[in-house]
Amino acid sequence: MWQYDKKLQYPVKIKKTDPKAAQIIISQFGGPDGELAASMRYLTQRYTMPYDDLRGLLTDIGTEELAHLEMVCAIVYQLTKDLSIDEIKKSGFDKYFVDHTTAVYPVAASGLPWRAEYIQAKGDPITDLHEDLAAEQKARTTYDNILRLVDDPDIREPIKFLRQREIVHYQRFGEGLERTKERLNSKNFYACNPSFDKNCGRK
Amino acid sequence: MNKKCRIKRYIDALDFAIYEMVLYLDTHPTDRKAQAMFNDYKQRRADAVKEYESLFGPYITKVLHNDPKGRWEWIDGPWPWENEGDD
Numbered sequence: 001m002w003q004y005d006k007k008l009q010y011p012v013k014i015k016k017t018d019p020k021a022a023q024i025i026i027s028q029f030g031g032p033d034g035e036l037a038a039s040m041r042y043l044t045q046r047y048t049m050p051y052d053d054l055r056g057l058l059t060d061i062g063t064e065e066l067a068h069l070e071m072v073c074a075i076v077y078q079l080t081k082d083l084s085i086d087e088i089k090k091s092g093f094d095k096y097f098v099d100h101t102t103a104v105y106p107v108a109a110s111g112l113p114w115r116a117e118y119i120q121a122k123g124d125p126i127t128d129l130h131e132d133l134a135a136e137q138k139a140r141t142t143y144d145n146i147l148r149l150v151d152d153p154d155i156r157e158p159i160k161f162l163r164q165r166e167i168v169h170y171q172r173f174g175e176g177l178e179r180t181k182e183r184l185n186s187k188n189f190y191a192c193n194p195s196f197d198k199n200c201g202r203k
Numbered sequence: 204m205n206k207k208c209r210i211k212r213y214i215d216a217l218d219f220a221i222y223e224m225v226l227y228l229d230t231h232p233t234d235r236k237a238q239a240m241f242n243d244y245k246q247r248r249a250d251a252v253k254e255y256e257s258l259f260g261p262y263i264t265k266v267l268h269n270d271p272k273g274r275w276e277w278i279d280g281p282w283p284w285e286n287e288g289d290d
Contacts, residue, residue, distance in 0.1 A: 003265060003266070004265075004266065005218075005264050005265065006263070006264045006265070006266075006277075006282070006283060007215065007264050007283050008283045008284070009215075009218075009219060009222075010215075010219070011212075011215075012284070012286070013286050014286060015286075053229055053230055053232060056229040057226065057229040057230060060222075060225050060226055060229055061226060064222065064226075070283065070284065073284060074283065074284035077284050077285075078284070078286050081286075168223070168226070169226075172226050172227070172229070172230055175230040175231075176230055179230060
């Protein structure tokens, strides 16, 4: 089960509203490579992982991604606080505003709502870990792109933190993949699926 | 940054370092050096919380917090996504 720590993992203190930036950054909430996808992907894959270290890793990274989701939502919340109708109209935020006012709703920058198809839980640890490695790089590139588009240092600081975390997660998943291969037949890693087949490799 | 804010930030930094060690230990469960770092960070965090509480009262971030004062402070703002409060 989960406990909640009533604080952000890294501070978000934005002084200037910017609904245009909010529409971009919201992709890291509801977009294909965002934190909602990341947390759901890892927390879902963990159930059929065959080894304790992978169960731990996916649970703990998945939980951290929930904290990152919270940070992204805090950024969007602060960027859209106390907007005037004039600002809403001028920034193109009116298209989002009409359906959500200033609620923080999981969509991509394109306006497409979040979907479960953004994640996969394939029930094979080698496959799932490759999905996870790719997910971390996709998230890192998305944060790179946000940094190209946004100048405000109050926004850049938490974004840079989140980007750095993706790189560390990638490292951990890489280690998870190595540990998995070490337990399988070195002549053929794909001979069986340790999540499903009995007597597949060693623990 | 005042002292309250500085200690809070220090606790936050330690919480981050502790969680980073959790992830590392997940894939390196027998690494003794890492376990020692983890324990060191946890001790420093406990000391920092103690210092905070001696000066400023209860440090409340968990719902099952210590020292409920006869009113339910858990719900008190600011909540983490708000840009308010003394840090």
